[in-house]
Amino acid sequence: MRLAFPLKRSHLLCVMAIAVPSAVLAEDTLVVNAAPNSSADAPTQGYTAKNSKGATKTDQPLITTGQAVSVITRQQMDDQNATTVNAALNYTPGVFTNFAGGATRYDTISLRGFHGGDVNNTFLDGLRILSDGGSFNAIQVDPWFLERIDVVKGPSSALYGQSIPGGVVIETSKRPQFNNEGHFRLSGGSQNTAGGAFDYTGAINDQWAYRLTGMTRSSDTQFDHQREERYAISPQLLWQPDENTSLLLRAYLQKDPSGGYHASVPGDGSLYSARGDKLGRGFFDGQSSNNVFKRWEQIYSYAFQHAFNDTWSFRQNTSYTHSNTQLEQVYQGGWNDSRTLLNRYYSGENSSLDAFSIDNQLEADFATAALEHKMVLGVDYQHFTNNLSTEGGTASQLDPYTGWTGGDAISMYSATHAKRRYEQAGVYLQDEMTLDKWHLTLSGRYDDLKTKNTTQQLLYTSDNVDERNDHHFSSRASLLYAFDSGLSPYISYSQAMTPSTLPDINGNLLKPTVSEQYEAGLKYQPPGTSDLYSAALYDLTQNDVGNRVVQGSYYVPAGKVHSQGLELEARTQLTQRLSVIGGYTLNRVRFKDAVDGNDGHTPYITPNQMASLWGQYKAAAGVDLGAGVRYIGKQWADNENTQRMPSTTLLDASVRVNLAQFTPSLKGAFVQLNVNNLTDKKYVAACYGTSYCYWGQERSVVATLGYDF
Template identity: 65%
Template sequence: MTAAFSIKRSRLLCALAIFAPLTTLADDTLVVTAKPQTAVTPTDGYTAKTSQSATKSDKPLVLTAQSVSVVTRQQMNDQNPVNVNEALNYTPGVFTNFSGGATRYDTISLRGFHGGDVNNTFLDGLRLMSDGASYNALQIDPWFLDRIDVVKGPSSTLYGQSIPGGLVNMTTKRPQFANEGHFRLQGGNNNTMGGAFDYTDAINDEVAFRLTGMTRTSDTMYDHQREERYAISPSLLYQPNEDTSLLLRAYLQKDPSGGYHSAVPAEGSIYSAPNGKLPRSFFDGDSEHNVFKRWQQIYSYELTHNFNDSLTFRQNASYTHSNTDLEQVYQIGWTPDYSMMNRWFSAETSSLNAYTVDNQLEADFNTAALVHKLTFGLDYQSFTNDTLGVSAPASQLNPYTGEQVTPVLDDYTRTPNTRRYRQTGAYLQDDISLDNWNVILGTRYDRMVTKNTTPTDTGRRQDDYISARGSVLYHFESGFSPYVSYSDAITPSTLQDSTGNLLTPMTSKQYEIGLKYQQPGSSSLYSIAAYDLTQNDVTNRIVQGSYNEPVGKVHSQGVELEARSKLTDRLSGTAAYTYNNLKYKETVDGTDGNTPYLAPRHMASLWAQYDAGLGINLGAGVRYIGKQWADNQNTLRVPAATLLDASVRMNMDSVAPSMKGAYVQLNVNNLTDREYVAGCYGTGYCYWGTERTVVATVGYDF
């Protein structure tokens, strides 16, 4: 293990220096609240004390033997993210926004693994049932969320299929038995406009409701592109007694225009092409074939019943229906003389239906001095996605004059395709405590079936897999909690190779050691984690042709540091540092020893929120994204970038007491308007980073 984590001493000292002031100023004050904070109660401030995501039961983070980061509602309110990508900007081990200003999908990489961008997101503990082999990928707006838990490392033992780097579990706002409301209007650059509301109250002693909604439109930073979204989420909570609860939810979202999602070559972004760089507003598409529409519906429920003090049953289930419609022309590289861009055309209509259910039976009991929390689970998830699509050459484009040359895009014959995926799993976990010791042992069996049907062929693949995890943690009375853990995962997919065959599932295993610190009575939490992670049977995406190809293994070693602290009564903040060393191993394409693209070795961030008095709150942040490779052959680097963000909020009751609850807020991301490349899928497909965004908010909380 020592050799696995060889990092230059100076780098580690620099990282620790970020955290030293926070540790020195840690808040020692015991905060007394009316109700203890749990994983499903509203978060308060910048630090969550507990989480369900790592163990599927409510557990203090300082006692969780795994690296888990939580983005709270307060942090989202202060930073005002427009998508989950932005909400995770200040989280260690997480690289988001590598598609830059293209916000159609949530692109999230954890510990260097991005899993096709869509295979690592969950909503209220259940997988978001996107189809990574199509354009039908779900997206949840952060206005509907109370918290975002980022669980790092393989997590198949509890969740089945999982990418090696971990998962992102989004928790929606729940109905409350107390009156609470929020309303806001927004406007910003690029003709951005929007509004949102959120209201919850009790109907009677047993029933509470919540209704949340939003709308937003924007012309985006790209020419001839706009985004438009409407979403609403009603929910109803029934609690006849303290032992039983039933939560019903619906999430309805319509995106009539999904904005831009394309890229530019490295020649023209990272460095100049013969005729100069391409502007960040560059649009490589065709106005007659420029469509992305998404209409998604998620209906879910959570049932909890305590049979007695020792036995609890939980059932979470959801049904998802999602339609998408895409027509897009996009560049695939320069002609040899750099006078024109070759282009490709893709079109797809898609209709996805998905079901998920997770049944859990939890038993609390003792054997001699050992205290057990035993969880047995059965879960099932499946989707069927019917698509009608085409992929073919399109006309060439002169990016500087807009001239297009033959072949002219015609109506191509679309091919029907049906993809089906089914996973059935059974898992068992024992969370054992003995005095200050905590041990978790878990195992799981999965059967995964993938089927792909075209007019000429049917491909089917079945895989059976047993996963395991284990961890040991010791909690000192002083607040320190060292731990060591092991976990593994399997990542099946509906992806195909160039011949149409379904790809072999990827498997992974990880060893992690870490240390957490939370001073008794304090809400501040500090952590450091070091890991050694290997994934087998890795594939790479081939953009032109829309298929994947086998590569070999990827070995990831790294260190993550995080501090979430209330430094004083007026100052709160979060700080993070990530060191991630990714390498290909035993490859078949000559990349052995190289670093995969979309994997910066160093990342760091710092955000501080300060109550300046007189009703004014100031926020400021800095994000550093280190150098990364533009291609797996490691021929070209994407330069590092340092980005500044800021916010200012004024509560209007400081001006007039009668305006209590009203406020105005201004958020600016990329304050200096830094021009940078966010990431590349090879040298032919690089994404410009988001330009400076300015959003003003007028709101009312009641």
């Protein structure tokens, strides 16, 4: 699976352009929309959200939340036709999701320079998606089923337990509604992409509501001989006997008969070429007879909440996950000594993961004199067991320019049966205090964590058992002042702890990592609007970091990583017709006290800058136009910082035609065209060292016929 630095004048101009709203343009037609429900559980409206549960686990206005939080709404995902969570996060500052390039098998998310094994910082409906970062069994939820995605930036262990230092990504499912609503989609496009989706919700009676959502999608992908195919469905049932009580039952079922391609090309052949030519973006380094990825996911969950009175309320969220994964893959591992042929290796895995998670929250809303409190006492537990059989071997060498190989034979050098277990139990306490315009939040949490790997080496009849028991206390504090003008400056301190499920070369678990962050920020929300402008400065340090060695799929200690940065974000309805989201990231990440000779170097998969801007304009005659630009700054291809990767700029566009303009009988029907990487820019998205680089996604064109009713 793959603040102390100067601002140049050009950087400052970019910062100002994003941070300061443009003048409001006059419009011929004024459309007045009803104010959306600001609750974090309500359906999102447009490109902005006023509330979030991500940073505090309570329904809190973003303008009084003392932490950087970005919210991607349903409207944004629809307008940009985001078919992966990676794509949905493309326009979010502080977030880098492009390091797998055109591969879409996993949600690969890096926050503030930390990717943490790629798969361990995502949540669904408040509960961790319990993937196993030490295997290929990683859960992925299709964004068609999501209402919103909240990106909480910075260490978050005080509420969520184990946490990647850069933050957490919280996906929220669409919920049943008591008003009838339906959505239908058919799509097709480049790379033989085809799909369909539906979403229906409504009331059964005055106490019961349902939602049924489903989709299917297939594609030949940009890679030769590779295909993606997915089927997913989610039934939901909501019981709400009164305004104080609700019980929501959910199931999410997903089958991926073919998970496409997730491998790499060498830097010599993508970043540059010593042989006078670069490899194509469709380059396939494997063998069709040994290239399989299948995944079958089941997630069953419920959410219960009850308010006893105006002071006390209780919430319980629970989920059970089962996931089966089958992998067979031949992949390249860099050039041979003569630099004429690619060395190739084989990985195989059959795994079965079972996971359970529960979070209990008791909330008290009360006041002591003039000081208002919203206090949450929580107890949560999460556990997974992953039974897997793995194989490793070498394959024949490959001439990538002629396609010649020495044959299809694979020489096995390892075969194992393993059981990987992880368990976390935690208790946390949070007090959100308000005194006039002051907002102080204090959080603390104690965790008991157990990790155990049992491995049986079949070829060498040897067993290895590695077990760790860890205890950790995490804290968070923030102070914010909310001016009447809409300005809210804040400061915060937070900690994170990440117990490792990552094995070293001998199969032993790495030491847990710990991190701490100092953040200062300023938010601005013009009174009476849901527009939000924000700026955040942070200083973040993680200790005992592990880096992945691709060949062999193990990890090595790398010392400390120090990240300093600036993030700017604007989400605004500039006029009744024009919505704009913009973001800018300036990031300085360095190894400190490195144990591998990389002290002072920048880790790979860490662009030094990122910027994005997307505008959606409601033109005349029922036409909506969207356009976006994404800038990804320079990166290093390796932790040794021997090869610099150039920056790249990508353009996206969309156009939607509402068919009701032709006849009233087509009200709700539309056609939409989305083009990503409009200029078909050929670029390397990221590298895990100079032998493992990923081509960026080539131009994709998708047309959608939709009907909303």
